[in-house]
Amino acid sequence: KLHPAPPGAKPPPTRDGPSEIPPPSKVLNDRIGVLRGDITTLAVDAIVNAANSSLLGGGGVDGAIHRAAGHQLLDACARLGGCHTGSAKITDGFKLPCRKVIHAVGPVYDYLNNGESERLLSSCYSTSLELALQNGCRSVAFSAISTGVYGYPSKEAAPVALAAVRKFLTEKDKEGRIQKVVFVTFEMKDVEAYNEFLPLYFPPV
Numbered sequence: 001k002l003h004p005a006p007p008g009a010k011p012p013p014t015r016d017g018p019s020e021i022p023p024p025s026k027v028l029n030d031r032i033g034v035l036r037g038d039i040t041t042l043a044v045d046a047i048v049n050a051a052n053s054s055l056l057g058g059g060g061v062d063g064a065i066h067r068a069a070g071h072q073l074l075d076a077c078a079r080l081g082g083c084h085t086g087s088a089k090i091t092d093g094f095k096l097p098c099r100k101v102i103h104a105v106g107p108v109y110d111y112l113n114n115g116e117s118e119r120l121l122s123s124c125y126s127t128s129l130e131l132a133l134q135n136g137c138r139s140v141a142f143s144a145i146s147t148g149v150y151g152y153p154s155k156e157a158a159p160v161a162l163a164a165v166r167k168f169l170t171e172k173d174k175e176g177r178i179q180k181v182v183f184v185t186f187e188m189k190d191v192e193a194y195n196e197f198l199p200l201y202f203p204p205v
């Protein structure tokens with residue numbers, strides 16, 4: 001509702017879910033969760049922040065994470081020299097109960113080029129999981145990247161997030177070193193979107 005679709009805007013590729021429903025897997029389903037709550041309270045190995053390219057803090061979940069982590073997080077982020085859209089960088093969690101914070105920079109949603117928005121959002125999820133793996137993180141909690149002020153419709157962001165996470169877990173981490181990935185949000189609209197698309201990407205056994 002922040003950015004009404006202009007006439008002629010094309011629906012994005014994954015809006016209807018996957019072209020083929022993948023085979024059900026209990027082992028895989030056990031590695032996924034959805035949670036409505038405050039991501040700053042979670043004692044997981046890594047939380048994924050919805051940052052901006054300066055990495056110097058902002059509103060929304062970014063502001064909440066910086067407030068809870070203390071000024072040391074800002075000092076650590078300042079040394080990173082920013083981050084490109086679609087990518088991510090990692091810091092310690094400082095005063096947060098989590099060990100690491102992965103700062104992912106989501107795209108500002110572009111109705112006229114939603115294929116590019118999708119590519120960048122998907123890349124946030126895969127880059128974040130790559131960083132989690134490299135840093136020995138076994139549990140990862142994702143913010144609903146780009147669905148706040150960046151205007152990505154929740155029902156378009158959820159299938160992108162789920163597809164990227166499924167692809168990573170099945171192709172890059174078959175061994176299951178990352179044991180749990182949780183999608184965390186405050187917003188009912190995000191929870192509804194995850195719940196609608198979850199059975200399409202992680203079908204019940």
Ligand code: ADP
Pocket residue numbers: 037038039040050051059060061062064065106143144145146147148149150151152184185186187190
């Ligand atoms: P972006 O700028 O990438 O759109 P926002 O921070 O504006 O990111 O929003 C991302 C999502 O994070 C929104 O769904 C927002 O409601 C949610 N959010 C805000 N604060 C928290 C929090 N403390 N824990 C979990 N989710 C949060």
